[in-house]
Amino acid sequence: MAKASRWPRRSILPGVLVLAVAGTWWAGERYAARDWLPWFVAQKGELVSVAVLNRRQTPQGMLQALRLTDDRGLAVDVQLRLPPPDGRLRPVLVILGGVQTGGRTSELVPDTGPFILASVDYPYAGRRRGLSVGQFLAALPAMRRAVLMTAPATMLVLDYLHTREDVDRDRIVLAGGSFGALLAPAAAAAEPRIDGLVVLFGAGDLESLIAATLDVPGPFDRPVAWIANLIVSPVEPLKYIGRVAPRPVLLVNGRGDARMPEALGRKLQEQAGNPKKAVWLDIGHATIRSTEFRAVVIDTLADWLAETGVLSAGEADSLRLRDEDRPKQPDDAEAEHARLDEISETRQVDAPHDSPPLHP
Template sequence: MKLIGWLMLGLFLATLAWGAWWLADHTRLRHDAFVAHRGAVPVAETEAIVSHPGGFTSQAVHLSTATGLRVDARLLRPTVQDAPLPVLVLLGGHRTGRNAVDLVGHPGPFVMVALDYPYHGDIEIRSIGSFFRGLREVQQALLDTPPAVSVALDWLATQPWADTDRAELVGVSFGAPFVAVAGALDERFRRVWIIHGGAGNRGWIEHNLEDRVPQDWLRPAAAWLAHLLAHGSSFDTESWVARIAPRELIVVGARDDERLPEHKVEKLYAAARQPKELIWTEGGHIDPRRPELVRKLLELVRDRIRADHGAR
């Protein structure tokens, strides 16, 4: 019995030590990964240019770096272009890039690049093993997203039709934390837009789990675990937006947002330093199933850029 007791104690201590290590590993800041995985100027593989009614083209672009980072994007620009155009880099929901033509439509007098998140794993979970493999790939994709934004701008800087001195970064909803990181680290973006994003990523997760986790007592724990697994401490949006200055940050909130309370938007805005601006729009949260709302919000961005350039 003594031997069994010592074995049980040893197993308990080992489990406790592993748990402490796992917790420490998932709470440590991984800011170095945002820079280290960016790599040099990427190698680009471009698909055929597709012409669309209304006078614009789209093109799928696949970028890769020596660090193993792979970025998929959809490029939209006018069919006729007399000079390099301002650049808008857009990060929204899952598969934004491949759906950009339907969501964005005509980009206006701009070069618009809509990024997909750099997740290349299997969407379906078939076993416990595939869950853990998929989890590791999702975690890596999250850490790779801010450098993916910079890699896209690296490639755009080599294109004669893109004016990257007038590059702006737009993050929509789920893209907000990643755009805050990328916008803070990459000073080539002259302005950063956060549309329908807010402060408190863990609270945002909890709020959006109401339908999937109806138990009030369980939801905070589920949100804590999801935030932990996503390396949420490294994507603290309030901390990152404070580092964007002296470049401008514009926060756009929706008065009737069903996914993001107003006070979360206001808290994010308060965390930023000048120059900054808070714009409120009517309606609910942006949704890819309502492309007309996506286009309306992007038109707000484009109108501001046109006005700024016209004032010069």
């Protein structure tokens, strides 16, 4: 009798496992689809202190490292690059950069033109490189919290900028590049005081992006990507990019970008609302230190800033690199200029870009 009674249990075990897997998948999909925008907004505290961490003068202006703290204990480090004061109200470019550059991005921009730069460091105090698997897993909760708190951190930076007498409050643009491009749509959607959004080398569909970049054997890449996506799904760019409208959006991608596959870049561009301008460059994943970024990407940004009325034509021209400052190989300057000219000429605009001016 005892032996026969085990058969029903064995027969229902596969069904129980299937139901458990299906239930886990259903719960995970619901969680991944959740709209986190109200949560981001609810996390915003009130600015209570501004501490100067460092200040130094450079030929391009003053670099000032600040720590902003809100009444809930969130501390955000931001580095300002301030052009010489001249009594004018200045437009501001708030920057979410790469994981490693973070708040130092403002130091790496060749010329700020008329802008005050405010590069935001991610609210994460742990190590960012050289982690073992065990160290990475131990740091994962803090990393995830930093990702989720980037939008509230950006909102705190806007609070600070609105206290400055040299800031033009109607000309504040958020720019996200590389890793920052994945977080900037959520931050811009949560913060209505941002007047325009720039996404440099971004993508949508984080699960597919993770699967495309994972070094995992074929059968396991999708399950691992699905699990990893649950960690970062609150900031999925496809949820938020369309909610930046009617503020203008610039999306710049490289056709040869191995980090951000072209199909996923197009997904993000298609989801963005109008007015938007989508630009494809015949380059790879350009970092801020690269020739392509310092020349072609900045030229593209300057064009858009003038088209949308964020900058006047003269202000936009002052943002561009002068010919003598453009990075090039000393022994092959003419070939370098020709190559950059060719890249510029082959830019493809895949979306309407008749963005109305921010200002009449």
